Amino acid sequence: MDSALRPMNASQVLDRTFYLYRTNFALFAGIAMIAPALTLIAGLLQVWWLGIPTTPDPTKMDPEMMRLMFQDLLTRGAIGMMVGLSAYVVGYSIASGATVYAVSMLHLGKSTTIQEAYSRIKPLFGRILALVVRIFAVAAGPLILVYAVLFGLIIFVLGKLKSGPDPGAILGAGLGFFIGFFGVIGAIVWMVYVFCRYALAVPACTIENLPVKFSMIRSKFLSRGSMGRIFCVYLLTGLIAVAFKSVLQAPAYIGTGMFSMHGMHLNAGWLAWMYAAQFIGTMLAGPISTIAMALVYYDQRVRKEAFDLQLMMDALQPAVSTAATSA
Secondary structure (H helix, E strand, O other), rough: OOOOOOOOOOHHHHHHHHHHHHHOOHHHHHHHHHHHHHHHHHHHHHHHHOOOOOOOOHHHHHHHHHHHHHHHHHHHHHHHHHHHHHHHHHHHHHHHHHHHHHHHHOOOOOOOOOOHHHHHHHHHHHHHHHHHHHHHHHHHHHHHHHHHHHHHHHHHHHHOOOOOOOEEEEHHHHHHHHEEEEEHHHHHHHHHHHHHHOOOOHHHHHOOOOHHHHHHHHHHHHHOHHHHHHHHHHHHHHHHHHHHHHHHHHHHHHHHHOHHHHOOOOOHHHHHHHHHHHHHHHHHHHHHHHHHHHOOOOOOHHHOOOOOHHHHHHHHHHHHHHHHHHH
């Protein structure tokens, strides 16, 4: 415990992250299974409702077919984003709280199980879910607004072009997309900043049993002065997770012709491969960033609050009390 609770830089945080993950793989993979499971169910429900998506050959389509294709893709994308994101947020809230609890036990030299981790955060699930939703709303709100405006602009332009070429509509669309591009960049920068600022809110809520508002305040205090380090840890763990899932899904992307000029054509086999790869990739790579942020939370407490000394004093307190009683 003494060697673990010492100030760590970003590389040491990652080294400790992979050590805990490697030595407790079954524990973290089992905890992380619920988020991809809910996302998988949401995806299968979408396929059952809307059917298997296909993209016709763009070289053999007239403008009306192009308009219908874009409308179908936008509708599928909007529905998929809402349903899939809702399922993922619920699963992530459950899994992140349980993962943080497991890290807190292992990092302090104790042991735990999947059942114990879930049972301990069960009373906090509603609070963690509200916290995750609030952070996401603050972070992604501007980006969702920009996408909504661009979506409305696309529908408007397609409606104008239905009756023939309209130079004014084309010019307005070009200007709107130009402004929207910078709006998307600004919204992404804001989203990254908010996620880094509140990266330690879930650990604070889980370990210190804080309400939503005070968990966010606690995260702001602990992350102050270390935003760059938190961003580096997020970036590296995120790249690892994306690379891992991309490698698993690459055969399906190639086999369906996603990168072909003649359109994408899915069948049941390739679709099953994509969903299975997404499930396995999220289950295996998902815990990495959560473990890392839990370790950063402890590291910030050691740096700012001498948390290691607090634990040492707490450990010595029973012995001092026993000696005093004996005397």
